[in-house]
Amino acid sequence: AxxxxxxxxxxxxxxxxxxxxxxxxxSSVPPYLxxxxxxxxxxxxxxxxxxxxxxxxxxxxxxxxxxxxxETSFHLTKPxxxxxxxxxxxxxxxxxxxxxxxxxxxxxxxxxxx
Amino acid sequence: xxxxxQHPSWVICKSGTSVKIECRSxxxxxxxxxxxxxxxxQSLMLMATSNExxxxxxxxxxxxxxxxINHASLTLSTLTVTSAHPEDSSFxxxxxxxxxxxxxxxxxxxxxxxxxx
Numbered sequence: 001a002x003x004x005x006x007x008x009x010x011x012x013x014x015x016x017x018x019x020x021x022x023x024x025x026x027s028s029v030p031p032y033l034x035x036x037x038x039x040x041x042x043x044x045x046x047x048x049x050x051x052x053x054x055x056x057x058x059x060x061x062x063x064x065x066x067x068x069x070x071e072t073s074f075h076l077t078k079p080x081x082x083x084x085x086x087x088x089x090x091x092x093x094x095x096x097x098x099x100x101x102x103x104x105x106x107x108x109x110x111x112x113x114x
Numbered sequence: 115x116x117x118x119x120q121h122p123s124w125v126i127c128k129s130g131t132s133v134k135i136e137c138r139s140x141x142x143x144x145x146x147x148x149x150x151x152x153x154x155x156q157s158l159m160l161m162a163t164s165n166e167x168x169x170x171x172x173x174x175x176x177x178x179x180x181x182x183i184n185h186a187s188l189t190l191s192t193l194t195v196t197s198a199h200p201e202d203s204s205f206x207x208x209x210x211x212x213x214x215x216x217x218x219x220x221x222x223x224x225x226x227x228x229x230x231x
Contacts, residue, residue: 034219036222041205041225041227042224042225043118043120043207043222043223043224044158044209044222045222046219046221046222090157090158101148101163102148102158102160102220103160104157104158105157106156106157107155107156107157
């Protein structure tokens with residue numbers, strides 16, 4: 001069975017500082033991993049995804065994530081936070097060759113301090 | 115890119131009435147659509163998975179007679195909340211997946227906020 005743990009329900013960073021959002025997964029088979037962003041009262045937008053290709057995945061808006069099998073982690077980073085990055089971020093995992101059932105973490109709310 | 119729309123974006127209804135939410139894939143054929151529910155400040159919980167032309171598969175604990183899902187075409191799925199009660203108030207989000215190159219990705223709609231008075 002798959003599961004996702006996001007450490008830290010709230011993360012605050014100063015504008016221009018490094019953003020690090022943590023995600024650890026559990027999966028009995030090689031996983032597909034995703035990071036989504038959600039702005040208030042909106043649906044989810046895909047930031048990036050890992051699908052068994054390169055372990056360092058680059059996404060939109062300057063975000064990237066690294067798949068580390070030995071640590072079962074898929075942490076999201078961005079070198080320099082922008083005010084517009086303030087949102088809720090969800091890590092998700094699915095098993096198999098397609099986006100079947102996505103299992104979401106509990107989310108991390110990112111606040112960017114000016 | 116693939117676009118998924120939902121209608122309405124928000125709805126308020128009286129207790130005991132039924133509400134229908136539409137999910138459409140605008141520029142691709144969605145062989146599979148998913149319905150999620152999100153409570154305030156919580157994560158998304160999968161309610162059901164529907165494949166075009168087939169009965170939906172509901173997750174454990176989701177009442178299929180209360181949350182009716184129809185996926186009659188490759189571009190439209192509907193979720194009907196029957197005899198809605200205040201505890202059904204939530205944010206409902208659909209997603210869609212096609213069988214093409216983006217098979218390993220779900221595209222999400224903007225969500226529908228349901229408030230039951």
